[in-house]
Structure formats: structure tokens, C-alpha cells
Amino acid sequence: MRVSGVERTFQVGGRPLHVLKGIDMELPYRKLIMLKGRSGSGKTTLLNLIGGLDRPTKGEIWFGDLPFHEMNDDKRTHIRRKEIGFIFQAYALMPMLSALENVELSMRMAGTPRSEWRERAARCLELVGLEKRMKHRPFELSGGEQQRVAIAKAIAHKPRLLLADEPTAELDSQMAAQIMAVFQNIIRTEQVTICMTTHDPTILEVADHVYEMVDGKIS
């Protein structure tokens, strides 16, 4: 993925708010890319653009050879469902479903053939180290385990790109390290590129590349 000269301006109370002011970045295949920066620097706004949830005011976003910046919502949504996985706070787990059923649900949404759901869901839960917790419901799991179910859910449909907004924010340092080990494992085994935001300096060490955002720009 390539981001080039990207700007995003919101209208707030009739006035323009320039949140992103010319971003250039690359997300190479099978790399772990981190975005750091203070609260309000524009990390989530950028992640939304990379994930095709929003469109830039100016500039280009290429997903391989597909121009996200020129596509309408329907086209971007189509690609997003197939090719991108999200671990966002807003994509919470369904409380009444087991870990396995939660992962299967994401494949239903992505249009994966039903016959593949069970095996693939079990495989993904195994990848994140939860093979012994498949039948548990979210409230029967720790915060770190819930986050690993969310990761399994996000990779189940075999996306090429995985986006995570502060995936370790709620976790202690040991659980955060486990999540990072899981990320490194799935880059190896699932041929995925990962882009995540973080505030945590100890985590930055495992990144292949760190972009620092300062006031809407990469510093």
C-alpha cells in the first residue's frame, strides 16, 4: 500500500479543520508498520483512510494497483471486506457467541463459503494460541484473550492488510508482548501486512518501521 500527499480536512462548525497535512508512507508486503504520535495527531484518521473507511480530501492512496482515492464507497467497501481486517475498539466481540462463533461470524460477513468456516476459525484461534478456549464466550476470557479472539476474527477471511488501532492499550505489558508475538507469527504464516497505532514505547521495538505523526504530518 502507498499513501502519497494525503490531506484530510473536516468541516467543524463551518470552519475547515486540517487534520492530515500531506502524508507520505509505504506499507510493504509482510511488514509490521507502527504509527506513533500524541493524542489528536491524526493517527486514527489516517488508519481510517488506509482502511478505505474514509476518503482523503487530497492525495492518493493505492492498495496495490487499486486507487482508493478515486473509488466510491461501494467499491471501497467491497475491497475492504475481502482484503482488509480491522482490530478496532468499535469491532467488539458478540457477547452471546463463543470465540469460535465470533470468528465464524466475520467469515459470514466476508462472504467466505460456509463449508470453510469451522476449520478456518479453529485454525485462526490456534494461531493466536486459543485452541483451548474456543468454546468460551467473551466474558469467560481475559482482556488479552479477548483481544486475541479479535485478531483471529480480523484475519479469518485471509486479508492482505490488517489494521489495528491501539491493540494493546487496555493490556498490561506481558499481555501486550503476547499480542505482538501473535502479530509477528501471523505475518510469517498468513502473508499479511500489519499497520497499527500505539502510544507504548516498549512495543515500538518490534516494528519493521515506525512513522511518527506530529500535528498531521509525518515527522
Ligand SMILES: Nc1ncnc2c1ncn2[C@@H]1O[C@H](COP(=O)(O)OP(=O)(O)OP(=O)(O)O)[C@@H](O)[C@H]1O
Ligand atoms: N469526523 C471528524 N470530524 C471532525 N473532526 C475530526 C473527525 N475525525 C477526527 N477529527 C479530529 O481530528 C483530530 C485527530 O483525530 P484522530 O482521532 O485522528 O487522532 P489520534 O492521533 O488518533 O488520537 P488518539 O491517540 O487520541 O486516538 C482530532 O482533533 C479530532 O477531533
